[in-house]
Amino acid sequence: MKTTLIKNIKQIVGIEREGKLRKCGKEMTETETLNDAYLVIEEGKIKAFGLMEELPEQTFDEEYDAKGGQVFPAFCDSHTHLVYANSREHEFVDKIRGLSYEEIAKRGGGILNSAKATAAASEDELYDLAQQRLDGVKSLGTGAIEIKSGYGLTTESELKLLRVIRRLKENSPLTIKSNFLGAHGIPMEYRGHQEDYVDLVINEMIPKVAAEGLADYIDVFCDQGFFTVEDTERILEAGIKYGMRPKIHANEMAVSGGVQVGVKYGAISVDHLEQMGDAEIESLKCSETMPTILPGCAFFLNLPLSPARKMIDAGLSVAMASDYNPGTAPSFNMQLVLSMACIRYRLTPEEALNATTINTAYAMGVSDQLGSITVGKRANFYITKPIPSYEYMPYSFGENKVETVFLNGNRL
Numbered sequence: 001m002k003t004t005l006i007k008n009i010k011q012i013v014g015i016e017r018e019g020k021l022r023k024c025g026k027e028m029t030e031t032e033t034l035n036d037a038y039l040v041i042e043e044g045k046i047k048a049f050g051l052m053e054e055l056p057e058q059t060f061d062e063e064y065d066a067k068g069g070q071v072f073p074a075f076c077d078s079h080t081h082l083v084y085a086n087s088r089e090h091e092f093v094d095k096i097r098g099l100s101y102e103e104i105a106k107r108g109g110g111i112l113n114s115a116k117a118t119a120a121a122s123e124d125e126l127y128d129l130a131q132q133r134l135d136g137v138k139s140l141g142t143g144a145i146e147i148k149s150g151y152g153l154t155t156e157s158e159l160k161l162l163r164v165i166r167r168l169k170e171n172s173p174l175t176i177k178s179n180f181l182g183a184h185g186i187p188m189e190y191r192g193h194q195e196d197y198v199d200l201v202i203n204e205m206i207p208k209v210a211a212e213g214l215a216d217y218i219d220v221f222c223d224q225g226f227f228t229v230e231d232t233e234r235i236l237e238a239g240i241k242y243g244m245r246p247k248i249h250a251n252e253m254a255v256s257g258g259v260q261v262g263v264k265y266g267a268i269s270v271d272h273l274e275q276m277g278d279a280e281i282e283s284l285k286c287s288e289t290m291p292t293i294l295p296g297c298a299f300f301l302n303l304p305l306s307p308a309r310k311m312i313d314a315g316l317s318v319a320m321a322s323d324y325n326p327g328t329a330p331s332f333n334m335q336l337v338l339s340m341a342c343i344r345y346r347l348t349p350e351e352a353l354n355a356t357t358i359n360t361a362y363a364m365g366v367s368d369q370l371g372s373i374t375v376g377k378r379a380n381f382y383i384t385k386p387i388p389s390y391e392y393m394p395y396s397f398g399e400n401k402v403e404t405v406f407l408n409g410n411r412l
C-alpha cells in the first residue's frame with residue numbers, strides 16, 4: 001500500500017471530524033485547524049494527520065515537504081459549463097455598450113451563439129479545448145467539478161457534449177459529475193411554440209442520454225425569457241424517471257418559481273438565486289436542496305447580489321460555485337469566488353471556505369468523499385505558498401496562492 005507523508009505544514013484548514021455532509025447556518029462559521037502538522041496519505045485517501053512533534057517513527061514511500069505552506073481541502077466547483085467551442089468577448093463589448101444579457105439572447109446571441117459554434121465543432125476539438133481548461137482548473141486548487149451540456153440544443157449536439165464530458169471523466173484526475181441541460185435555451189425555430197422543444201427534450205433527448213448513461217443530473221434554465229415552471233416540471237419528471245436528479249438554474253433574471261419547483265422535485269441544488277424573496281428562503285428551510293450562488297456571474301453581468309448573508313442567518317446552507325461559461329462567467333478561478341464571497345457577499349473567511357468546499361461537494365453529491373480534511377476521505381487538497389494566515393486566502397484576491405495540488409493522493 002503506497003504511503004505519502006506531507007510534512008512541515010504550517011496549518012491544516014478545513015478539518016471535519018464528525019462526517020457532516022454539509023454545513024448549515026451557524027455551522028458555516030466553523031473551520032477546525034491544526035498548526036505545525038503532518039498529514040499521511042495511504043492508497044489515495046487521508047490516513048492520518050497530527051502535530052509534527054508527534055509524527056510517528058515510520059518510513060513512507062514518498063515524502064513531500066510543505067515548507068510552511070498551508071493545506072486546504074481542494075475546491076469543489078459544483079456548477080460549470082466547461083465544454084464549449086467559442087469565447088464570446090464580442091457580446092461582452094455589446095454589454096459594455098449597453099445591451100442587457102436578455103436583449104442579446106433575444107436577438108439570437110448568447111446561448112444560441114455558443115450552440116452554433118458547438119454544432120460546427122467535432123467531439124475531438126471540444127474534448128481538447130475542455131482538457132486544456134481542466135488543466136487550468138486543477139492548477140488553481142479545484143479537485144472536483146460538475147459540467148453541464150446545454151450548448152447543443154439538438155439531440156445530436158447534446159449527446160456530443162455529454163460524450164465529451166464522459167471522456168473527461170475517464171481521463172482526468174478530477175472528480176467529474178455530468179449534468180444534462182438540454183433545456184438551456186430555446187432554439188430560434190421553436191420561438192413561439194417552445195412546448196415543442198420541451199417535447200423534444202422529453203421524448204427524444206432524455207431517453208437517448210439515459211440509454212448511454214451520460215448524465216448524473218438534469219438541469220433546466222427556469223427563468224424569465226427561458227423555460228417556465230410548467231416546462232420545468234415536465235422535464236424534471238421525465239429526467240427523474242430515468243434516474244437523473246435535478247439541479248436547477250433559477251431566479252437569475254426574475255423570481256421565477258424555480259426555487260420552489262427545485263425543492264418540490266428534490267433537486268440537489270438550486271443555483272444563481274440573484275432574485276430571492278422571503279418565500280424562496282422559506283421554501284429552502286428543512287429541504288435537501290443546496291442553494292448555490294454564482295458570484296462570478298453576478299460580477300460579470302452586474303446583477304444584484306443574492307442575499308447570502310440573509311440566507312445563512314436564516315439557518316440555510318449556502319454553496320458558491322464558479323458557473324464557468326463563455327457568456328456570463330468566463331473564469332473558473334475558485335480562489336476568486338472565495339474572495340468575492342467575503343468582499344461582495346459579506347461572508348466570513350470560514351463561511352466562504354465552507355461554501356466553496358464541503359457545501360459545493362454536497363451540491364454535486366460527493367461530500368461523503370470530498371470537501372474537507374477528514375480521515376478516510378480522498379486525499380484531494382492543495383498546499384499554499386507560505387501565507388500568513390488562512391484569512392489571507394480570500395483577502396489577497398487575484399493572486400494564485402496555490403503552490404501544489406494533490407488529487408487522489410497524487411501530486412499533480
Ligand code: NIG
Pocket residue numbers: 081110111114221249252297323325326327328329
Ligand atoms: O449559468 N443562466 C444560464 N446559463 C448560463 C449562461 C450561459 C451562457 O450565456 O452561455 C449561466 O449563467
Ligand code: FE
Pocket residue numbers: 079080081249323325
Ligand atoms: Fe450556469
